[in-house]
Amino acid sequence: MESSSTTGSKSESVESRVSKIDWLNATFDAPAMSVHGLLAFVGEVMDKPITAELDGGLFGFTERHRITARLDDGAKVEVGSVALGGESQKGRWMLQLNGKGCGLVNDWASVQELLEGLAATISRVDLAVDFLDGEYSVDDAMTLYHEGAFINRGRNPELDTQGAWHEAGTKGRTMYVGKLKNGKTLCVYEKGRQLKMPDSNWTRFEVRLGNRDRVIPLDILTNPDRYFAGAYPALAHMLEAAAEEIPTVREEIKGSLAHGLFHMQRCYGKYVQQALEATGCTSIDLVEEVRVIGIPKKVEPSGVVAGLAWPELQAQIGRLKQ
Known part of the structure; x- marks a missing residue:
């Protein structure tokens, strides 16, 4: 969601902004x-x-x-x-x-x-963007949150705040959107005040990504801007970069299942209908006859498949039909 009070009026500051890697954990087999x-x-x-x-x-x-x-x-x-x-x-x-x-x-x-x-796996990476003159502030981030600009797939992430929000002071303020234990969070804080500069407007927006239920691509190290912009909808206008979201494994599973079922209907839906009409079998009988026990390669790992709700899968199939 774009806000005229926060996002639209600050587009002139976008061109000079670039994100940087601010933390990296990578694991790999003994080299x-x-x-x-x-x-x-x-x-x-x-x-x-x-x-x-x-x-x-x-x-x-x-x-x-x-x-x-x-x-x-x-x-x-x-x-x-x-x-x-x-x-x-x-x-x-x-x-x-x-x-x-x-x-x-x-x-x-x-x-x-x-x-x-080394076929390494990134288990944590932080992407930071500094607004040295407060082009985007903690207050702007809070406004964007309450406007729903962080909503992704229908839900607003959890919000947590720390610091001097209700009193005048030089300690600075911090807000967290999302939870790192879920694999993604945004930390917005007054970096200047953290560094004992009470009159500074320096604000840092820092996306922290973990590998829980997601595979962090290695090119995030050389193309951090697009992954920063893609982390939350609210960040997409802060950099001059095409936003790219890192999907969770669950989203990839949902997409793979929906894709397979969509093409099964497109290619074989009429066969299903004719079998039901011609033989008088029930839908359950037909499903039991044609289904194969196992997991398609594109739907691995199986550990998160059970958490996928049928209405979610129906909605994804519906989007493929459009």
Whole structure:
């Protein structure tokens, strides 16, 4: 939904806005390279000297190599980790780059190419857009929420707020749309005030994506704008990019089932009708005769099929008929 008070009046600020990767967790089977080789790669894409220190475990991995980069001024900052080991991880590794680490990467194409070669899975990625002069503010985001601009598939995501919403202060305000445990959330916060700049209008919009019920494409690393714009309808007008939504597995299943049933009706619906009329069998008898126990390849995984409601599937088939 487009609001004349928030979206339409701010179109002039769109062209200069680009999103950036602000966090990355990627997992992959143990590669041919050593930990040292992977760390050397991280140093290359950051163009900074890095060191690593073995420091406990992380997310069930028993071995964590905490990565530190040396900046041009000599300061050292933690930029991420390489984690591996642990029976529960079944030989997999994880590369994690935090916000500072992502900010130092100057060659995301090489990162994407490496992860593609490793057949990696992105388990978390954050996409951030900064409005340094408050072109879009926390108040704008709240207005868009109440106007229904975040509604997707008929439901408004959950809303949570933190900070000084009901009192004057310099702490800053934060709002969350959606829940990360469901695989997607938007965090909007007053970044300037977080950095102790009380007069700053700097606001950050940050989409946080997880791989629960969705496969995050690796090209999100080199084309973050379109996935930021596609995360929620309200964000589509904030960047000059074609919005692309990452479907959940359930939506893909619904689409695959609907597509198959639509073509079954188109190609074989008349056969069904003639069998019913000519033989006098019941619909149940006919279905039991022709159905095959199993799951079509395009409808994997089966774990979420049971949650699909018949009216949802009917509606999807109806859209295909239009």
